[in-house]
Amino acid sequence: MRLLALSALLLTSGATHAGEVPLRFSIADAWAMPLVRIDDHQPSGGIIFDIMQSMAAQANMTAEYRVVPVQRVERVLNSGRVDVRCYTTQSWMPSLSGDYTWSLPLLIQRDLLISTPDNPAPRSPETLSGETIGTVLGYVYPTLQADFDSKVLHRDDARSEVQVLEKLQVHRYRYAVGSQWSLDWFNHNLPDDQKLRSVAVIDEQSVGCLVRNDPGIPAQRLMRILLRMRMSGEIDRILERYKTVSGLPADQPAAAR
Template sequence: MRLLALSAVLLTSGPVVAEQAPVRFSIADAWAMPLVQIEDHQPTSGLIFDIMQSMAAHANLSAEYRVVPIQRVQRTLERGAIDVRCYAAQSWMPSLSGDYTWSLPLLIQRDLLISTPDNATPRMPDTLKDETIGTVLGYAYPTLQTAFDNHTLRRDDARSEVQVLQKLQIHRYRYAVGNQWSLDWFNRNLPDDQKLRGVAVIDEQPVGCIVRNDTDIPAQRLMRILLRMRMSGEIDRIMSRYSTSSGLPVDGPAAP
């Protein structure tokens, strides 16, 4: 009798569908607001976090976040420990090995040479000599690399962009490099006469997401979701939560 009952249950219950694994995103520990807020080694808010959260929700997938040092993000991606890296540019990973799909550009990152209010005269980096420049540990600065290599300029590395700006604020050096979003966030509650100033644009990079091509990852579906998020204005609405903008044209994505 028990055998017959068990057989009836198996016949009427239908096939068992395995739950799809969560999509694993990388978070660089050097990021700061408005990109991401990290608490207890997990992201809690920020424009990149919101983009990744929405991306996973549109795909009906749960999201898992791996916070790793910026120097190890590429290696973590290559060994398959993460599936998606957002806030990435191809020029940042020239030696990337493996099979990946790149999204269309989602944002334009503008890197600035930044100084203090008392030293805010516009100044191009190639006119600087024998200066220490505030930088983030593990970040590449292609436009300044030659000067770093020949010791015309020196790096002073900190763990995050906010630490770089804090050190500039207390005059540990006269110049630093940071992106426009981080500078605006840092300045948001400061009196005007204390705000740090961008004195030159040193680089502009289109950034997007990269997904490992793996049979367990719906890479093409994720790419289509990012395209819809960009075209529908969702990316811009996310950016507006943090009083900033993507830097891309409002009528569509920039060309890769």
């Protein structure tokens, strides 16, 4: 009960002045570095946190954060309890209703099939019939969903990508799905002979932010801020702090879908 209460806690990056309208962001409790660092149930660093902090500051608004389970993100958005969701794409939110503005793509999310150092041979997902795959509870994997639905592949859910990779590391299963960023972060302090291995790229998705269309929220101004952050190289500089890259062309942002 305590964890459920804390996961829904409204987290504020600073005191909201009387009369000031905050900009309310959602954060999935499954996220971990390099996306977000959460200390004492409050985000304190990471790629997406830095993007959201800068976005709010440039809009002269105070950022507030609501940490919620992945399965509840759409419900929280649909209820109007948050205004902005970053690190998302439309295929991950098939049940989203309401009126939203989607930003241009800001990053490329690359999902990998990952295995252990003693099983590094490249594998195609089509050759994994009957395997149990490490996955994150509530995450959508479009390219694997048909195989999960038909029981050709079996999910073994954990609460975060870190936990998924930790279970893979101790051989709870032979394969897991994780992002390139999570894999690199997990491996960066491990000796070479202990690093987990990417054996296939299973999906690439352009991800950005969505903003709820509401008279009290400057949606178009926020879209312009994100465009400026991308075109000016600010997002690339944020990524450099975490020793990673966006995956988008360096000279210009990808076209909005």
